[in-house]
Amino acid sequence: MKKKLPNSCPSCSSELQVSSLHCNACDTTINGLYNLPAITLLDPKEQEFILKFVINSGSLKVMAKELNLSYPTVRNMLDELINKIKNLQENDQETI
Amino acid sequence: MIKKLFNPFEFIAGGKALIIGLIIILATVTIGFYSNTHFPDIISVKKAGEFPFSYLIIQSFTNWLVVSILFYLAAIILSKSKVRIIDIFGTQALARAPYILGALIGFSESLNKFSQYLLWMSLQVGDPVEITSFEAIIAVTLIVCTLLLTVWMITLMLNAYKVSANLKGVKLTVSFIIVFILAMVITATLSQIILNRMQTT
Numbered sequence: 001m002k003k004k005l006p007n008s009c010p011s012c013s014s015e016l017q018v019s020s021l022h023c024n025a026c027d028t029t030i031n032g033l034y035n036l037p038a039i040t041l042l043d044p045k046e047q048e049f050i051l052k053f054v055i056n057s058g059s060l061k062v063m064a065k066e067l068n069l070s071y072p073t074v075r076n077m078l079d080e081l082i083n084k085i086k087n088l089q090e091n092d093q094e095t096i
Numbered sequence: 097m098i099k100k101l102f103n104p105f106e107f108i109a110g111g112k113a114l115i116i117g118l119i120i121i122l123a124t125v126t127i128g129f130y131s132n133t134h135f136p137d138i139i140s141v142k143k144a145g146e147f148p149f150s151y152l153i154i155q156s157f158t159n160w161l162v163v164s165i166l167f168y169l170a171a172i173i174l175s176k177s178k179v180r181i182i183d184i185f186g187t188q189a190l191a192r193a194p195y196i197l198g199a200l201i202g203f204s205e206s207l208n209k210f211s212q213y214l215l216w217m218s219l220q221v222g223d224p225v226e227i228t229s230f231e232a233i234i235a236v237t238l239i240v241c242t243l244l245l246t247v248w249m250i251t252l253m254l255n256a257y258k259v260s261a262n263l264k265g266v267k268l269t270v271s272f273i274i275v276f277i278l279a280m281v282i283t284a285t286l287s288q289i290i291l292n293r294m295q296t297t
Contacts (some may be wrong), residue, residue, distance in 0.1 A: 070109035072183045076262045079177045 007041045015041065015091075038088040046081055053078070102248070103255040105187045114182060117189020121160060124196045125152045131202030137284040138163050138276070139246050141198040143211060151294050156192075158286050163253070163279040164188040170271045171261035179261055187256030194245040194252070201238050210235030250276075 009016055018034040039047060056062040064074045100107065108116075128134055129149050134142055138159050164185045171179040201207065210232060213225040254272055257263070263271065 068107065070105060070107055070113075070183075070259070072109050072180070072259050072262065073106045075177060076259065079262055 004044070005040055007036055035092050038085050038092065041088050042081070042084065046084070049077065049081065102251050103259070104190065104252075105256050105259040108190070109183045109260065110180065110186050111182055112186070113190040114186035117160075117186060117192065120193045120196055121156050121189060122153075124192070124199045125149070125156045127196065127199035128152055128156075128202065131199055133199045133202030135159060135195060135198075136287045138279050139249065140284075141195065141201075141242055141246070143202055143207065147291075148294065151291060154290055155287050158290070159279075159283050160185075160189055160192060162283050162286070163275070166275045166279050166282075167257050167261070170275050171257070171263070174267050174271055175261045175263055177262035183260040184257070187260050188253065191249060191252035191256045194249045198242055198245050201242055204234065204238055206231040206234040207238050 007016055008014065016036065018036060019031065021030045021032075021034075022028070039050065042050070052066065053063060056066065060071055060074050060078065064071045067074060069077075105113070124135075126149075129147075129152055132143055132146060134144055134147055134152055135156055136142055167188060168179070168181055168184045171184060209225060209227050212222055213227045213232075215221040216223070216225050253276075254268075257272055257275075258268055261268075
C-alpha cells in the first residue's frame with residue numbers, strides 16, 4: 001500500500017511541520033522543526049498535475065490533449081496552481 | 097451532459113471551436129435566409145421580409161466580431177493570465193450555436209400568422225387574419241423556445257469569456273455586463289447603417 005504523506009492536522013486542520021528525520025542506514029534521528037516543502041502541501045491531484053506537466057516538457061497543448069480538456073482550461077488550472085504555490089511560499093517565509 | 101451543453105469550452109476552444117463556430121454561423125445565416133429570420137444585434141432574433149444574403153452574412157459576422165473584439169480588449173485589460181485571441185474568437189463563435197435553432201423556428205407558418213394577427217389586432221396593420229387556438233399555442237410555444245435559446249446563448253457567451261479570459265467574481269460579472277451592453281448598442285447601430293448603405297447602393 002502506498003502511504004500518503006499527510007500535510008494537515010487531522011485534529012485541527014492546521015498545516016503540519018516535520019519534527020524528526022530518521023536515517024535507516026545508521027539509525028540516526030534528527031529532531032527539529034522544519035516546514036514541509038510547498039509542493040507537499042498541495043492536494044494529490046495538484047501534485048499529479050505538476051508531475052504530468054513536467055513529464056510533458058511543460059507543454060500545455062500536450063497536457064490539454066492528455067487530459068481531454070481545452071487549452072485555456074489547462075492554462076487556468078496551471079495559473080491557479082501558480083497562485084497557490086506563491087501563497088504557500090509567502091506563508092512559509094512569514095513563519096520563518 | 098448538462099455541463100457540456102452550457103460550458104463546452106472546458107473541452108473545446110481555440111482553432112477547433114473557431115472552425116466549428118464559423119460553420120455554424122454560416123449555416124445559421126443560410127437557414128435564416130430561407131426562413132426570413134435575421135439577427136439585428138448580438139441577441140435579437142427577428143422575422144422580417146426578404147433581405148439579401150450578403151446583408152445577412154455581414155450582419156451575423158459583425159455580431160460575432162464586435163462581441164469578440166470587446167471581450168478580447170476586456171480580457172487583456174483585466175486578466176492576469178496569458179489570453180489567446182483565438183480562444184476568445186473561437187469560443188464566442190461557438191457560443192452562437194443555439195441560434196441555428198432560432199433560424200429554424202423561423203420556418204413556422206403559425207409564427208408568421210400569429211405575428212400578422214397581432215399586428216392587425218393591435219395596430220390594424222396588414223390584412224385581417226384568422227388564427228386557430230392550436231396555431232396560437234404553437235406560436236406562443238415557439239416564442240418561449242426562442243427566449244430559452246437566448247438564455248442558453250447568453251450563458252454560453254459568459255462561460256466562453258470566463259474560460260478564455262480566466263476571470264472570476266466581480267471582475268467577470270461587471271466586465272461581461274458592460275461588454276454585453278456595449279456590443280448590443282454597437283451591433284444594432286452597425287446593422288442599421290449597413291442596411292441603409294445597401295439600400296442606397
